[in-house]
Amino acid sequence: MSAAGKTLAVAAAGLAAGAAVAARRGRRNPSGTSPADRWLTVTVNRAPQEVPADELPAPLAEFGDRIETRIRPAPGDRGTELAVRLKEAGPALAYSAPARLAGADPRQELRSALRDAKALLETGEVMRPDSPPTTHDTPGGRIVGLLSRRAGGEGVL
Amino acid sequence: MKALCWEGVNKLSVEQVPDPELRNDQDVIVRLVAGTTCGSDLHLIGGYIPFMRAGDVIGHEFIGEVVETGAGVRRHKVGDRVVVCSFVGCGRCWYCANDLWSLCDNTNTNPGIGQALFGADTGGIFGYSHAMGGLRGSHAEYVRVPFADYGAFPVPEGVDDTSALFVSDSVPTGWMGADLAGVKPGDVVAVWGCGAVGQMAARAAMLLGAERVISIDRIPERLEMTERHIGSEVIDYTATDVGAELRERTGGRGPDVCIEAVGMEAHSDSPVHLYDQVKQQLRLQTDRPTAVRQAIHACRKGGTVFVLGVFGGAVDKFPLGAVINKGLTVRGAQQHGQRYIPMLLDRLAAGELSTAHLATHSVPLEEAPRAYEMFKDKDDGCVRAVIRPGG
Numbered sequence: 440m441s442a443a444g445k446t447l448a449v450a451a452a453g454l455a456a457g458a459a460v461a462a463r464r465g466r467r468n469p470s471g472t473s474p475a476d477r478w479l480t481v482t483v484n485r486a487p488q489e490v491p492a493d494e495l496p497a498p499l500a501e502f503g504d505r506i507e508t509r510i511r512p513a514p515g516d517r518g519t520e521l522a523v524r525l526k527e528a529g530p531a532l533a534y535s536a537p538a539r540l541a542g543a544d545p546r547q548e549l550r551s552a553l554r555d556a557k558a559l560l561e562t563g564e565v566m567r568p569d570s571p572p573t574t575h576d577t578p579g580g581r582i583v584g585l586l587s588r589r590a591g592g593e594g595v596l
Numbered sequence: 597m598k599a600l601c602w603e604g605v606n607k608l609s610v611e612q613v614p615d616p617e618l619r620n621d622q623d624v625i626v627r628l629v630a631g632t633t634c635g636s637d638l639h640l641i642g643g644y645i646p647f648m649r650a651g652d653v654i655g656h657e658f659i660g661e662v663v664e665t666g667a668g669v670r671r672h673k674v675g676d677r678v679v680v681c682s683f684v685g686c687g688r689c690w691y692c693a694n695d696l697w698s699l700c701d702n703t704n705t706n707p708g709i710g711q712a713l714f715g716a717d718t719g720g721i722f723g724y725s726h727a728m729g730g731l732r733g734s735h736a737e738y739v740r741v742p743f744a745d746y747g748a749f750p751v752p753e754g755v756d757d758t759s760a761l762f763v764s765d766s767v768p769t770g771w772m773g774a775d776l777a778g779v780k781p782g783d784v785v786a787v788w789g790c791g792a793v794g795q796m797a798a799r800a801a802m803l804l805g806a807e808r809v810i811s812i813d814r815i816p817e818r819l820e821m822t823e824r825h826i827g828s829e830v831i832d833y834t835a836t837d838v839g840a841e842l843r844e845r846t847g848g849r850g851p852d853v854c855i856e857a858v859g860m861e862a863h864s865d866s867p868v869h870l871y872d873q874v875k876q877q878l879r880l881q882t883d884r885p886t887a888v889r890q891a892i893h894a895c896r897k898g899g900t901v902f903v904l905g906v907f908g909g910a911v912d913k914f915p916l917g918a919v920i921n922k923g924l925t926v927r928g929a930q931q932h933g934q935r936y937i938p939m940l941l942d943r944l945a946a947g948e949l950s951t952a953h954l955a956t957h958s959v960p961l962e963e964a965p966r967a968y969e970m971f972k973d974k975d976d977g978c979v980r981a982v983i984r985p986g987g
Contacts (some may be wrong), residue, residue: 447728456837484689558686561688562686562702562743563622564621564668567705568730569616569619572651573599573601573651574612574649574652576650577649580651581637586709587706587709587726589708591706592708593708596711
């Protein structure tokens with residue numbers, strides 16, 4: 440296989456692995472909780488009184504009453520569990536694999552905001568990617584670029 | 597500025613790229629004094645970690661001078677000579693607060709990739725693919741260092757640049773392997789791999805009190821270097837049966853602690869190597885765990901195996917039965933450098949550690965592609981090529 444072909448093949452393998460995980464996670468689980476109903480949750484390394492529900496960082500506060508919030512102490516002095524979910528679930532199609540690849544799944548924006556809120560509470564800033572970019576497009580690189588663009592709003596948390 | 601860029605599988609070139617910029621208040625910009633080739637870079641270059649884009653700057657082990665600081669930086673000023681940990685840690689998430697820095701929650705800007713692959717994202721690392729955050733690497737004239745108050749460390753007077761360079765990654769990685777494997781006085785420790793990380797793991801085991809340390813490799817120059825500079829016993833695996841040799845040297849018990857410092861492109865002189873090569877090339881397994889398997893088999897009952905080599909995915913024929921039936925503890929980690937670097941710099945200054953011998957070659961940035969070829973092929977006794985952007 441040529442070097443370019445090999446690059447494409449390994450990038451495709453990475454995408455396939457990610458898609459398989461995404462497809463598996465998209466199914467309704469045995470307990471009946473649909474992905475749209477599930478809480479997105481992180482643990483913030485701050486005491487519960489330092490994560491007040493009415494003073495959440497801007498990325499989450501901007502959702503206003505479109506989200507539900509659940510805050511509770513984490514066990515074992517691990518900080519505070521911060522969970523959010525959208526009040527209006529939206530159509531099932533919005534959570535499909537194509538919607539996720541297109542960046543149109545509403546949970547992606549919320550998940551990204553939740554992560555940013557955690558980073559702000561813990562460090563005071565959200566680490567930004569390097570800029571200007573040094574990369575240029577190749578077939579394999581476009582796949583990695585797409586995965587990177589979606590990675591901020593995707594994942595298992 | 598000039599930088600060493602990955603341009604495709606087994607294609608590196610020095611390119612003109614835009615200078616890095618401060619992106620957060622807690623960033624600094626470092627002018628590179630020196631960086632070094634690392635065996636884990638070869639996994640990227642060879643396409644074994646499929647999350648690179650053409651134009652990505654590689655390199656993650658480096659020393660330099662602070663030339664610009666963000667408004668939130670408190671512990672550094674322009675002109676500081678610093679060695680920078682290859683992993684970026686925010687310093688304030690639960691993992692950083694508990695000295696598990698490479699697991700930082702806040703420094704991988706592409707968390708979804710790691711979460712899909714591993715079930716959780718790792719911290720970011722310089723120049724190590726978009727799965728690990730997509731940060732620019734250090735084989736360049738300048739590099740941005742996020743959360744610099746936590747990841748950049750002043751180098752003591754009297755410690756030269758080349759010696760300090762390796763405290764960025766290979767020394768703390770090796771130290772961590774011996775430390776987290778629980779090496780204690782009286783232990784017999786075996787280390788697979790006589791590259792920089794393996795040598796440093798062997799030295800760390802000695803300083804932590806191991807009674808005997810035995811290093812394993814096949815490259816004569818590396819075996820000789822390890823014997824001479826580290827002082828450990830050595831085994832050439834092409835000349836003997838490693839398992840039998842270790843049993844004989846340990847009264848039939850096997851080593852108390854086995855440290856694997858080889859990684860996903862391990863070699864072996866057994867037929868199993870061909871099997872692993874074929875499966876890896878066909879993508880039926882992502883990594884070749886040859887040395888890990890051997891370490892698990894060689895380890896004494898109830899002993900500890902620590903995996904320091906870089907692995908990225910799934911392996912085949914993992915001897916889980918030996919783990920269970922021999923009651924082994926198996927651990928692994930990417931390096932928690934911030935936990936160890938200040939102590940290691942002090943030990944370097946005190947003469948308890950020596951690293952300068954690792955720098956077998958030195959080249960300007962323009963010759964970095966050739967240096968990586970030499971490093972990959974282990975030509976001319978190359979253990980580490982130091983890349984100096986300033987020439």
